[in-house]
Amino acid sequence: MKIALVGATGLVGSVMRKVLEERGFQHAELIPAASEKSVGKKITFAGKELTIVSVADAIAAKPTFAIFSAGSSASLKYAPQFAKVGCTVIDNSSAWRNNEEIPLVVPEINIDSVKPEDHIIANPNCSTIQMVLALAPLHQKYTIRRVVVSTYQSVTGTGMKAVQQLLAERENKPCEKVYPYEIDLNVLPHGGNFEPNGYTSEEMKLLNETRKILSDKKINVTATVVRVPVIGGHSESVNVEFEHEYDMMELLELLQKMPGIKLLDNPDQNEYPMPRFAKDKDEVFVGRIRRDESQPKTLNMWIVADNLRKGAATNAIQIMEKLIEKRGL
């Protein structure tokens, strides 16, 4: 099977390679593509050295799948060109997520939204994936009315240059700044671009993508996205108000049974999810689960996941695995 990886030199691209190797795709023919400036560079995959090609050459190779992690403008431009040669694109950017024609998929929740004729599939935003995975079984049982979420997002979500900025600041070295302020020893209440309503694009993604994935336009989500000087993953404080009353034991069981979720909630032993321990793992960790005592039918929880794994690479590759199964490829 031929798989193109567009954005192969990037941070998510390098995790994509690792996850493909781990999940049994080491014998696939990988076609690594990036921007023109990287053509000819070498990368490794499954112990072999591969040469970066141009996006045009990757399209000409007519791969079965193309996994994109190269930003929105590259996706808007090239995804339809891959689709035209019969390739199925799984796109990690925000380019197609709000398009009604394009499925937005977390495989454990809504892989059935992909139709046989779909050739572009959107991978949700990292913060959305980890949150909806925990919300989905609870919404099904108790109907969610409103979610209040504050995120504590890793610099890895911004890309390679952001990690370099954090490390350079820590060592007092000069560097290219991708954030408007220092990120080390700081917290930026700013993820994405500010929109006319005062929210950022990252905050609006949490609302729009949650509604689309859970197929319920009535769910309300209000979000504050915060960038923190952390590398291992994104954390989220999530307050959920339900339509129906819940039983805590039953709710915990629903979370426990949800594929992809791992409960880590033993306050007596100081056990709770943290990005240091979520790093390089595929699970979404949920802890600090407690009743919101300030109003009925409401819950608080703390959700942590490696945003480069389940929040990006792993989710995209799981979508591909499901499609291989469904389409008999």
Ligand code: A2P
């Ligand atoms: P390149 O390394 O050649 O710039 P990150 O999110 O870590 O910054 O990575 C972004 C990835 O997307 C890189 O692999 C980058 O390649 C790739 N990329 C950016 N713009 C384009 C483009 N127009 N066409 C193809 N790949 C692109």
